[in-house]
Amino acid sequence: MSHQSELIATDIEAYLAEHEQKDLLRFLTCGSVDDGKSTLIGRLLHDSHLLYEDQLAAVEAESTTMGSAGGELDLALLMDGLKAEREQGITIDVAYRYFSTSRRKFIIADTPGHEQYTRNMVTGASTCDLAIILVDARHGVQAQTKRHSYLTSLLGIENTVVAINKMDLVDHSKERFEEIRDHYLEFAERLDLKKAPWFIPISALKGDWVVDPGTNMTWFDGPTLMEHLETVPVTVPEDGDLRFPVQLVRRPDLTFRGFAGTVASGVVHPGDEVMVLPSGVVTTVDRLVTFNGDLDEAGPGTALTMTLTDEVDVSRGDVLVHPERRPQRSHEVDAMVVWMSETDMAPGKEYLVQQANRIVPGRITTMAHRIDINTLEPEAAAGLAVNEIGRCTVTCDQQLLFDAYERNRTTGAFILVDRLSNATMAAGMILPQDSAWDVQPDEHLQRHLSQITVAERESRYGQRPCTVLLTGLTGAGKSTTAVALERRLFDAGRATLRIDGEDLRLGMSRDLGFSAQERSENLRRMAEVARLANESGIIVIAAFAAPKADVRDRARELVGPERFLIVHLDAPVEVARQRDPEGLYEAADRGEIPQFPGVSATYDVPENPDLTLDTATVDQADNVERIIDLLTERGFLTP
Amino acid sequence: MTPSMTADALPDAPRRTHLQQLEDESIHIIREVVAQFERPVMLYSIGKDSGVMLRLAEKAFHPGKLPFPLLHVDTTWKFKDMIAHRNRMAEELGVELIVHTNQDGVATGINPFDHGSKNYTDIMKTQALKQALDAGGYDAAFGGARRDEEKSRAKERVFSFRDKHHRWDPKNQRPELWSFYNGRVHPGESIRVFPLSNWTELDIWQYIWLEEIPLVPLYYSALRPTVERDGTLIMVDDDRFRFEPGEEPVDRMIRFRTLGCYPLSGAVESTATTLPQIIQEMLLATRSEREGRVIDHDQAGSMEEKKKEGYF
Numbered sequence: 042m043s044h045q046s047e048l049i050a051t052d053i054e055a056y057l058a059e060h061e062q063k064d065l066l067r068f069l070t071c072g073s074v075d076d077g078k079s080t081l082i083g084r085l086l087h088d089s090h091l092l093y094e095d096q097l098a099a100v101e102a103e104s105t106t107m108g109s110a111g112g113e114l115d116l117a118l119l120m121d122g123l124k125a126e127r128e129q130g131i132t133i134d135v136a137y138r139y140f141s142t143s144r145r146k147f148i149i150a151d152t153p154g155h156e157q158y159t160r161n162m163v164t165g166a167s168t169c170d171l172a173i174i175l176v177d178a179r180h181g182v183q184a185q186t187k188r189h190s191y192l193t194s195l196l197g198i199e200n201t202v203v204a205i206n207k208m209d210l211v212d213h214s215k216e217r218f219e220e221i222r223d224h225y226l227e228f229a230e231r232l233d234l235k236k237a238p239w240f241i242p243i244s245a246l247k248g249d250w251v252v253d254p255g256t257n258m259t260w261f262d263g264p265t266l267m268e269h270l271e272t273v274p275v276t277v278p279e280d281g282d283l284r285f286p287v288q289l290v291r292r293p294d295l296t297f298r299g300f301a302g303t304v305a306s307g308v309v310h311p312g313d314e315v316m317v318l319p320s321g322v323v324t325t326v327d328r329l330v331t332f333n334g335d336l337d338e339a340g341p342g343t344a345l346t347m348t349l350t351d352e353v354d355v356s357r358g359d360v361l362v363h364p365e366r367r368p369q370r371s372h373e374v375d376a377m378v379v380w381m382s383e384t385d386m387a388p389g390k391e392y393l394v395q396q397a398n399r400i401v402p403g404r405i406t407t408m409a410h411r412i413d414i415n416t417l418e419p420e421a422a423a424g425l426a427v428n429e430i431g432r433c434t435v436t437c438d439q440q441l442l443f444d445a446y447e448r449n450r451t452t453g454a455f456i457l458v459d460r461l462s463n464a465t466m467a468a469g470m471i472l473p474q475d476s477a478w479d480v481q482p483d484e485h486l487q488r489h490l491s492q493i494t495v496a497e498r499e500s501r502y503g504q505r506p507c508t509v510l511l512t513g514l515t516g517a518g519k520s521t522t523a524v525a526l527e528r529r530l531f532d533a534g535r536a537t538l539r540i541d542g543e544d545l546r547l548g549m550s551r552d553l554g555f556s557a558q559e560r561s562e563n564l565r566r567m568a569e570v571a572r573l574a575n576e577s578g579i580i581v582i583a584a585f586a587a588p589k590a591d592v593r594d595r596a597r598e599l600v601g602p603e604r605f606l607i608v609h610l611d612a613p614v615e616v617a618r619q620r621d622p623e624g625l626y627e628a629a630d631r632g633e634i635p636q637f638p639g640v641s642a643t644y645d646v647p648e649n650p651d652l653t654l655d656t657a658t659v660d661q662a663d664n665v666e667r668i669i670d671l672l673t674e675r676g677f678l679t680p
Numbered sequence: 681m682t683p684s685m686t687a688d689a690l691p692d693a694p695r696r697t698h699l700q701q702l703e704d705e706s707i708h709i710i711r712e713v714v715a716q717f718e719r720p721v722m723l724y725s726i727g728k729d730s731g732v733m734l735r736l737a738e739k740a741f742h743p744g745k746l747p748f749p750l751l752h753v754d755t756t757w758k759f760k761d762m763i764a765h766r767n768r769m770a771e772e773l774g775v776e777l778i779v780h781t782n783q784d785g786v787a788t789g790i791n792p793f794d795h796g797s798k799n800y801t802d803i804m805k806t807q808a809l810k811q812a813l814d815a816g817g818y819d820a821a822f823g824g825a826r827r828d829e830e831k832s833r834a835k836e837r838v839f840s841f842r843d844k845h846h847r848w849d850p851k852n853q854r855p856e857l858w859s860f861y862n863g864r865v866h867p868g869e870s871i872r873v874f875p876l877s878n879w880t881e882l883d884i885w886q887y888i889w890l891e892e893i894p895l896v897p898l899y900y901s902a903l904r905p906t907v908e909r910d911g912t913l914i915m916v917d918d919d920r921f922r923f924e925p926g927e928e929p930v931d932r933m934i935r936f937r938t939l940g941c942y943p944l945s946g947a948v949e950s951t952a953t954t955l956p957q958i959i960q961e962m963l964l965a966t967r968s969e970r971e972g973r974v975i976d977h978d979q980a981g982s983m984e985e986k987k988k989e990g991y992f
């Protein structure tokens with residue numbers, strides 16, 4: 042449908058030239074059943090003269106048989122879709138509508154307000170630039186208003202319009218409008234809205250302030266809703282760092298090898314130096330090829346085929362970036378996950394994670410909390426059911442290359458697919474991961490070398506330094522074993538440093554909590570200290586739960602794989618629970634400690650530990666001797 | 681070389697028009713199919729939407745050729761001009777063209793005159809399409825449908841899941857978020873892909889105009905032999921036409937808004953002989969596009985019934 046422009050009849054070519062220049066606004070309408078959503082969309086189209094006669098005639102006919110507007114033209118009937126739904130009088134999915142005015146082309150994602158709202162709204166919102174939140178003036182801000190607003194902010198929609206509808210039923214009262222507005226603003230402080238919401242009083246049924254101002258609410262300054270939609274700036278949603286996820290490698294003949302894809306964010310030019318991730322190879326952009334000719338520059342959303350000056354290895358799922366602006370990479374991401382399937386989330390089960398042209402196996406390893414969508418408060422939960430939202434840790438078999446969703450709606454999002462049914466189970470938005478593991482130190486910093494040689498230290502202390510990580514569940518015996526081992530080594534004349542995870546948290550890590558991310562950071566700090574101690578010739582005994590295999594791997598890399606020993610203290614979880622030295626299991630059961638390994642998070646049993654100790658049935662003293670034997674055998678304890 | 685990568689660089693970059701955005705989105709979808717599926721095929725119906733879809737596919741794989749064949753389901757009752765156009769396009773693009781006709785239907789003499797549009801369409805289009813897809817073992821098939829065509833299509837996915845029997849279940853479609861498309865299927869199942877989902881009729885015409893996409897001449901008005909039946913103008917395209925007693929072909933200036941089987945396609949009287957004139961007429965028209973398609977008339981929701989059975 043198109044706007045009725047004078048030009049169409051008088052100068053069609055001029056009209057086409059004008060129409061060609063229009064940009065695009067994708068918006069979402071959210072409201073509960075009966076808030077007037079369909080009527081509003083019908084009104085927008087009707088008053089902009091965007092309906093064909095046959096469409097109007099059909100609506101008029103249907104208005105009498107199934108309309109709910111009391112014989113009046115029921116504009117809502119324009120908007121409904123599938124037959125079964127029509128008969129039930131409800132819509133049950135996202136329906137897309139199209140129209141254009143003299144200024145813009147619009148795509149409306151129309152999502153219903155009943156119990157499947159979360160799934161449908163999230164789907165519709167994922168591609169939108171603006172959301173209209175409908176509030177019934179009689180009822181004011183309701184629980185569903187809060188839900189809709191929360192989902193809008195969760196999905197990162199930039200512009201929010203709060204349309205206070207049915208003003209005709211509250212005497213077009215300015216006071217009522219302001220009361221609702223203030224109430225909304227008070228609540229909106231808790232949301233992460235990108236821009237302040239815009240408020241407008243309307244009557245979708247009668248038309249006031251939708252397309253025409255009307256005469257009932259002259260106290261409102263405008264603009265009309267339509268004018269706002271036509272003029273609100275649609276900023277490029279993803280500015281900043283270049284992200285070019287490779288979609289296809291194209292090699293039509295021997296002379297041409299290109300990488301097809303869509304620029305997710307940033308701007309690229311021929312001649313730019315780019316890095317291929319995950320390989321890290323640096324090369325230069327040669328051409329930006331399109332059917333309509335090579336480009337000098339390409340920005341977000343542009344589909345093109347890139348060629349590179351060097352013959353480098355690139356495959357689907359790789360990401361091309363500017364070398365100094367790299368995305369994050371990790372096996373593990375913290376994310377807000379919206380569950381979309383009727384089949385509940387199964388934490389620990391393998392799903393496929395589809396993110397930025399990569400599909401990798403992965404699982405939900407930690408369920409931090411669920412959001413009560415009515416109060417927006419976090420609450421303890423073991424998993425998610427359909428239409429629920431929660432914060433989880435997703436662990437993948439391969440590293441993901443990603444940005445936080447708030448920075449990038451393409452590389453920061455993913456879907457989870459069931460391996461057996463192939464159904465799309467969930468949508469995820471990656472949270473900022475600010476992990477210090479990935480922070481690059483300032484390049485001007487230099488290392489200051491010691492004058493003491495490794496050999497000098499070895500002969501002084503009679504040992505070769507190493508780090509023994511005692512890992513296991515809480516209650517497995519890490520702390521007490523560490524103390525006993527320290528005593529044993531000290532008595533034998535060795536120089537040691539014992540680092541207990543809990544001790545670290547009392548001092549150096551007092552800023553950290555217990556999320557997967559914070560546990561990872563605690564282990565990083567241990568590894569940094571252990572490295573310093575090892576470099577000074579000292580043997581380190583570290584007692585940490587260290588539940589995640591990939592974090593342990595990073596610690597091993599940092600300390601030095603040749604001198605890092607993993608000792609797994611293995612006690613069945615029932616035994617560990619029974620010991621429950623500090624009442625932690627009980628607290629975790631009550632939901633007081635999120636992401637607690639063995640309760641609300643998984644413990645990755647080490648695959649190739651240097652030593653596994655049975656701490657349930659074997660005596661601690663014997664276990665300590667086995668560690669001593671290991672150190673001797675590996676040559677760390679020179680006689 | 682220092683790449684300019686700051687946000688400041690963007691406002692100066694030319695604003696992307698809605699057509700550029702639609703084009704890029706469609707190219708992304710088409711490439712995604714080639715990346716995810718083993719045996720994709722493009723259903724080529726020879727109409728204007730197919731013409732746009734074909735051009736977008738060319739763009740997606742430029743400078744290479746299309747990495748999939750075109751499939752045309754020929755009912756044997758298509759306009760002669762359509763067949764000529766089809767063959768010319770396939771030859772110009774150097775793309776493999778598969779033409780399939782339901783031979784059982786031909787053998788039993790199924791035709792649009794004796795068997796009614798519903799039966800005829802089911803046998804010569806719906807059944808024929810399923811035969812062709814099964815024979816080719818295709819796991820993905822592109823179609824040129826748009827969401828703005830008809831109410832039930834407004835909620836259609838871009839990747840639309842079909843079971844082993846090619847059936848569409850409106851209750852069992854995968855949520856589709858961002859630009860992520862889940863194309864995983866079990867053997868025998870397939871996905872219908874609609875890269876033009878977000879295009880409107882005006883977008884299609886505008887794009888044809890801008891890109892100079894070749895069209896079947898029937899879209900342009902010309903003097904053509906016609907008969908009028910129940911208020912619908914039907915063109916007499918060959919000597920298989922069955923005249924009712926007393927019917928005589930009359931030459932009228934007509935054109936078609938949608939093309940299909942000639943006995944089932946309603947023409948409009950028109951003087952539009954250029955693209956801008958066609959667009960002008962379309963914009964000034966008071967009836968929405970599918971009015972001209974006889975098969976949608978049967979009953980409200982008929983398109984949805986057909987989709988459940990496997991029609992596009």
Ligand SMILES: Nc1nc2c(ncn2[C@@H]2O[C@H](COP(=O)(O)OP(=O)(O)O)[C@@H](O)[C@H]2O)c(=O)[nH]1
Pocket residue numbers: 513514515516517518519520521522584620622655656657658659660661664
């Ligand atoms: N039988 C046995 N008990 C142990 C062993 N190690 C620790 N324990 C006991 O298990 C309980 C919990 O130990 P603790 O070191 O606090 O566990 P952590 O939470 O892993 O640090 C204490 O009562 C220890 O005495 C062991 O090797 N064998």
